[in-house]
Amino acid sequence: MEEKILKIINNVRENNQLAPLLKLDESDDLRNDIGLNSFDLAELTVCIEDEFDIDIFENGLVNTVGEIYKKLAE
Amino acid sequence: MNILLTGASRGVGLEICKVLLEKGNTVYAISRSHTSELAELEITYKGKLFFKSIDLANTEGVYQTVFKEFVTNSIPLHGFVNNAAHAYDDIITNLNLSKLEEMYRTNVFSPLILVKYAIRNMIFNKTKGSIVHISSISAHTGYKGLAMYASSKGALEAFSKNTAREWGALGIRSNVVVPGFMETAMSATLSEDQKNRIYNRTSMKEATDVLSVAKTVAFLLSGDASSITGQNVHVDNGTI
Numbered sequence: 001m002e003e004k005i006l007k008i009i010n011n012v013r014e015n016n017q018l019a020p021l022l023k024l025d026e027s028d029d030l031r032n033d034i035g036l037n038s039f040d041l042a043e044l045t046v047c048i049e050d051e052f053d054i055d056i057f058e059n060g061l062v063n064t065v066g067e068i069y070k071k072l073a074e
Numbered sequence: 075m076n077i078l079l080t081g082a083s084r085g086v087g088l089e090i091c092k093v094l095l096e097k098g099n100t101v102y103a104i105s106r107s108h109t110s111e112l113a114e115l116e117i118t119y120k121g122k123l124f125f126k127s128i129d130l131a132n133t134e135g136v137y138q139t140v141f142k143e144f145v146t147n148s149i150p151l152h153g154f155v156n157n158a159a160h161a162y163d164d165i166i167t168n169l170n171l172s173k174l175e176e177m178y179r180t181n182v183f184s185p186l187i188l189v190k191y192a193i194r195n196m197i198f199n200k201t202k203g204s205i206v207h208i209s210s211i212s213a214h215t216g217y218k219g220l221a222m223y224a225s226s227k228g229a230l231e232a233f234s235k236n237t238a239r240e241w242g243a244l245g246i247r248s249n250v251v252v253p254g255f256m257e258t259a260m261s262a263t264l265s266e267d268q269k270n271r272i273y274n275r276t277s278m279k280e281a282t283d284v285l286s287v288a289k290t291v292a293f294l295l296s297g298d299a300s301s302i303t304g305q306n307v308h309v310d311n312g313t314i
């Protein structure tokens with residue numbers, strides 16, 4: 001699951017000409033550390049939902065990579 | 075282009091469906107009933123028209139029935155036409171809450187949910203999609219008995235303008251077509267006298283042509299309208 005998230009995040013980063021990340025830390029902030037804006041976050045949600053059938057933003061905000069993992073583990 | 079269209083069984087929706095198919099689009103059509111006119115189109119345009127019976131008054135079910143079972147992410151959506159609507163007509167002092175809520179579910183809440191997931195589909199597939207809502211002249215010119223109905227159309231117009239602003243950066247457009255009174259099932263309960271009075275308020279003194287409305291919708295969906303967003307286009311015989 002974590003590998004798939006890394007792949008999805010790198011795909012989204014690519015839109016903004018950001019180099020791919022080699023790994024993610026649970027504490028990484030999606031906006032400040034990973035560099036995603038609100039459109040990128042929308043794309044991230046849509047791609048995660050397509051892959052895992054879970055809408056991570058459905059009930060409140062998700063700020064960090066660790067919070068995504070938690071939502072998907074629920 | 076792949077277009078999701080609601081209220082395709084008759085009236086304006088059926089006409090929009092025909093015009094879109096004639097132009098070579100693939101149409102994913104929704105309404106509660108499946109009419110013989112739709113069945114004929116399915117034969118003429120085999121593989122280009124898909125129908126699913128869905129009751130838009132059931133807002134909770136819309137995500138599952140439309141986007142999980144019908145238009146999934148594997149179908150890149152290029153357009154969404156919010157045409158289905160129910161006219162709850164009565165004077166304000168008779169307003170009944172459950173009737174009002176039912177109308178709002180069909181005319182406003184479900185369409186907003188449909189826009190949510192249509193945009194998500196467009197983001198996923200990276201399509202610069204076009205959204206068209208069908209409003210009504212009653213949101214701009216007052217008519218006795220149409221206050222509740224008109225208020226649902228006003229909500230759509232405001233939503234469309236803000237959709238345009240919010241998603242324009244991704245190339246996603248949102249516009250509204252504002253028809254005048256047309257000869258469809260929706261206006262069938264009006265008497266000749268009432269109709270004539272309504273038509274006399276227009277510059278052209280007659281019913282709005284359903285085909286003209288449908289062709290305007292098709293234009294707004296097309297690349298020819300690529301710089302048009304956040305607009306209300308009146309197709310109302312000049313109700314000014």
Ligand SMILES: NC(=O)c1ccc[n+]([C@@H]2O[C@H](COP(=O)([O-])OP(=O)(O)OC[C@H]3O[C@@H](n4cnc5c(N)ncnc54)[C@H](OP(=O)(O)O)[C@@H]3O)[C@@H](O)[C@H]2O)c1
Nearest residue numbers: 081083085086105106107130131158159210255256258260
């Ligand atoms: N007629 C006019 O004078 C006039 C004027 C201005 C604007 N408009 C607008 O034009 C649009 C089309 O209206 P029309 O004149 O073509 O009306 P219509 O003949 O009554 O058609 C309405 C369409 O919406 C569908 N629909 C209604 N409730 C639904 C529900 N709960 N779930 C799914 N589908 C539903 C109907 O299909 P089913 O019954 O099979 O579900 C039908 O296909 C509407 O947005 C209307 O507000 C009409």
